[in-house]
Amino acid sequence: MSKKLSAVIEESLLSSTSHGIPNIIRSDKLAIRLMWIFFAVVSTGLCSYMIVQSIMNYFSFETTSKIQIHTEKSSIFPAITICNSNYFTSEYSAQFIKNFTFDIQSDSNYFNYDQYYKLFQIVTSREELISQSYKFGDSFEKLILNCQILTVDCKNKEYWNYYYHQLYGNCYQINTKKENLIKVSRTGWNNALKIILNISMADGLEGVYPTTGAYIMIHNQTTSPLSTDPFGVSPGLDTNIAISRQFKSSLPKPYSNCDDDTSNSDAFNSKLFKLITSRNISYNQKLCMDLCFQDLIIQECKCYHVDFPFISDQSIKPCYIENDYECMNSKIENDFKESSIENDACQSQCPLECNSMNYKIFYSFTDFIKEKNNDDINKFYNFTGTNRRQMKNDLVSLYFYYETLSYEEIKEKESIDLVGLLSNLGGIAGLFLGISFLSLVEIIEIAFQILHYFIKRTKVDEIRGQIKPV
Structure with missing residues (x-):
């Protein structure tokens, strides 16, 4: 057998x-x-x-990256958030401070930081003042002197949204309304969005804040300014801001650390993830990590850090008293020494998005108002004597434009897919x-x-x- x-x-x-x-x-x-x-x-x-x-x-x-340059005939302009760097600018602020008695000794003849932060703490913590907080900053009519792109007068409020920033107060956003989105089909300085700002302060506010200027944030229409790093603009300057774009699309896990479903509010059972998506804000990990660090400070110090995003319970007050500072600084110091603490606490709550649009900013400065221009403007408006103003200290000129209508797209692709594996084996x-x-x-x-x-x-x-x- x-x-x-x-x-x-x-x-x-x-x-x-x-x-x-x-x-x-x-x-x-x-x-x-x-x-x-x-x-x-x-x-x-x-x-x-x-x-x-x-x-x-x-x-x-493993993945390989594919870089392509796409050129568009017309592109939607990014959203721009503009703030006066000084929280207190209005006549209402001047009157409030005038009637307020300070018990803080100043260490400087020019400016007292403790006095400023004391004022800020009072306005942002007292219930009767929180509802009136918009009165302390610039009105739209005062801050935005002029706005124009090509032949379109964008000074009209239909192009703007009011936005209250936790640190800068009254801010204004252009190009966030879906029904009035600005599109451009030309590039360069001659086709820029031109904005002139009046960042002056009411009489009596000198020395309340050490510097004057504006803070600018450039972001997507659905992205919160809180997740965007601001850049400062000084008065008396013509600021040319050239913008380029980069779109990156990464493969989800296991090819990278990103999660493909961050646009779905029910995809992740995370308190911070749900908090961001519930506010109709486009999710990104940077904002989530900042909010997580803020949450760690709130849990330990019972107050929030004003330099980090805060979109939680409004009953929580900013960290301004001495004990708050000690607690907050101790928390920051500990996390700096033990960086894994924040990662362990936050990483699991903050998935990494796979798709992102980044705006790269290149800016240059030239003088906006020279002494002769300042004299001419004072004569034109009959500002004489005590009414004479230094326009160079009050005005900012901004030019926003696309450097090119092309954008760089970076796409990740798996180096070996299943078909490639079978081909190799065969x-x-x-x-x-x-x-x-x-x-x-x-x-x-x-x-x-x-x-x-x-x-x-x-x-x-x-x-x-x-x-x-x-």
């Missing part, structure tokens, strides 16, 4: 499409057979090694052993032949056992 089984296996191997085994069996000379055995073993070893390497490369989930197996996918069917056939042999043998034994000798 064993000879029949061997014959069945030998017949199947001789008809195999692989080159090594049939030649080993059919070789009638020992030297040739040993040669085929040697090369078959070497080829099998190399084949196995390279197949393992291919599988390991596939499961390392190529390696064919190169070293001469086998293909159908060779696997031959193995199945041999297994089937062996199984059929044993089933047939079992039935024969059962029949013999049932026949009684006479």
Whole structure:
């Protein structure tokens, strides 16, 4: 019986499409057979090694980046948030401070930081003042002196939104209303969005804040300014702000650390993630991590850090009293020494988004108002004597424009996909052993032949056992 089984296996191997085994069996000379055995073993070893390497490369989930430049005929302009860097600018602020008695000794003849922060704390913590906080800063009519893009007068309020910033107070956003989005089809300084700001303060506020200027934030229409780093603009300058764009699309896990579903508010069971998405803000990890750090300070100090985003319970007050500062600074120092604390606490709550649009800002400065221009403007408005103003200290000129309507798109693609893996395995197996996918069917056939042999043998034994000798 064993000879029949061997014959069945030998017949199947001789008809195999692989080159090594049939030649080993059919070789009638020992030297040739040993040669085929040697090369078959070497080829099998190399084949196995390279197949393992291919599988390991596939499961390392490496990616390649594809960079493309896309040119548009017209592009939506980014949203721009503009703030006076001084929280207290209005006549209402001047009157409030005039009627307020300070019990803080100033260390400076020019400016007292403690006095400023004391004022800020009072306005942002007293219920009767919180509802009136907008009166302390600039009105739209006062801050935005002029706005124009090509022939469009964008001084009209239909292009603007009011935005209250936790640190700068009254801010104004242009190009955030979906029904009045500004689109541009030309580039360069001559086609810029031109804005002139009046950042002056009411009489009596001198020395309330050490510097004057404006803070600018450039972001998407759906992105909160809190997640955007502001840049400052000083008075008396013509500021040219050239904008370029970069869109990055990353493959989700396991190819990178990003999560593909951050646009779905129900995708992650995270308090911070749900907090951001519930405010109709486009999610990004930077904002989430900042909010997480803010949350750690609130839990420990029962107040919030004004330099970090805060969109939680308004009953929580800013950290301004001495004990708050000590607690906050201690928390920052500890997290600086043990950076893993913040990562351990925040990373799990803040998934990384896969798609992002970044605005790159390039700005340059020139003088906006020279002394002669200042004299002409004072004469034109009849500002004389005590009414004479230094316009160079009061006005800011801004020019926003796309450097190009092209944007850079960076897309990640898996280095080896499933089709590539199968192609590699087939190529390696064919190169070293001469086998293909159908060779696997031959193995199945041999297994089937062996199984059929044993089933047939079992039935024969059962029949013999049932026949009684006479």
